[in-house]
Amino acid sequence: MVNEMNTNTNNDAGKPSGELEIPGVITTNSNAISEFLKKTKVQDIINWGRKNSLWFMTQPMGCCGVEMIATGCAHYDTDRFGIIPRNSPRQADVMIISGYVTKKYFPALKKVYEQMPSPKWVIAMGDCAISGGPFYESYSTVQNIDEIFPIDVYIPGCPPRPEALIQGFVELQKKITAKKDNAAMYGEA
Numbered sequence: 001m002v003n004e005m006n007t008n009t010n011n012d013a014g015k016p017s018g019e020l021e022i023p024g025v026i027t028t029n030s031n032a033i034s035e036f037l038k039k040t041k042v043q044d045i046i047n048w049g050r051k052n053s054l055w056f057m058t059q060p061m062g063c064c065g066v067e068m069i070a071t072g073c074a075h076y077d078t079d080r081f082g083i084i085p086r087n088s089p090r091q092a093d094v095m096i097i098s099g100y101v102t103k104k105y106f107p108a109l110k111k112v113y114e115q116m117p118s119p120k121w122v123i124a125m126g127d128c129a130i131s132g133g134p135f136y137e138s139y140s141t142v143q144n145i146d147e148i149f150p151i152d153v154y155i156p157g158c159p160p161r162p163e164a165l166i167q168g169f170v171e172l173q174k175k176i177t178a179k180k181d182n183a184a185m186y187g188e189a
């Protein structure tokens with residue numbers, strides 16, 4: 001009787017037949033999760049949580065970095081939106097490329113991005129990050145940063161003010177609201 005119940009439970013979860021069954025333990029797989037996301041409103045809840053807890057890495061680069069720091073301080077108080085400066089990439093969701101990226105700094109920036117858990121987002125802040133700005137084709141800066149990191153939001157300006165960065169976060173929140181996860185994000189494809 002117990003075995004029969006376990007078999008039914010696993011079939012409900014979309015588990016392929018022939019896999020090891022552990023009594024009392026409900027197992028699932030990425031396809032079952034994918035189906036669950038499609039058939040329920042849980043994706044909206046996940047997106048709601050993600051968009052209201054955007055912790056961003058505090059790694060100022062160029063002069064735009066000063067504006068980024070100001071955005072996270074008391075006057076603009078992004079904490080009220082759940083947008084919180086975070087010093088560890090392990091707990092950060094958003095990387096802000098706040099200005100020019102020098103060739104010397106680039107390996108560290110790449111490492112920070114790789115250490116951030118998925119899903120993660122990238123904001124290009126300022127003309128230097130978007131197109132090179134005054135450092136276009138400079139000998140010391142990395143060009144075409146959008147070909148290296150998957151940029152989600154571009155914020156033009158030299159430098160963009162904190163209000164512009166907050167608007168960038170709002171645009172990112174809209175993007176996250178429309179996000180659909182796929183099975184590959186939960187392990188096997």
Ligand code: SF4
Pocket residue numbers: 062063064065098099100125126127128129133134157158159160
């Ligand atoms: S865009 Fe302007 S303010 Fe920002 S890092 Fe470049 S030169 Fe500085």
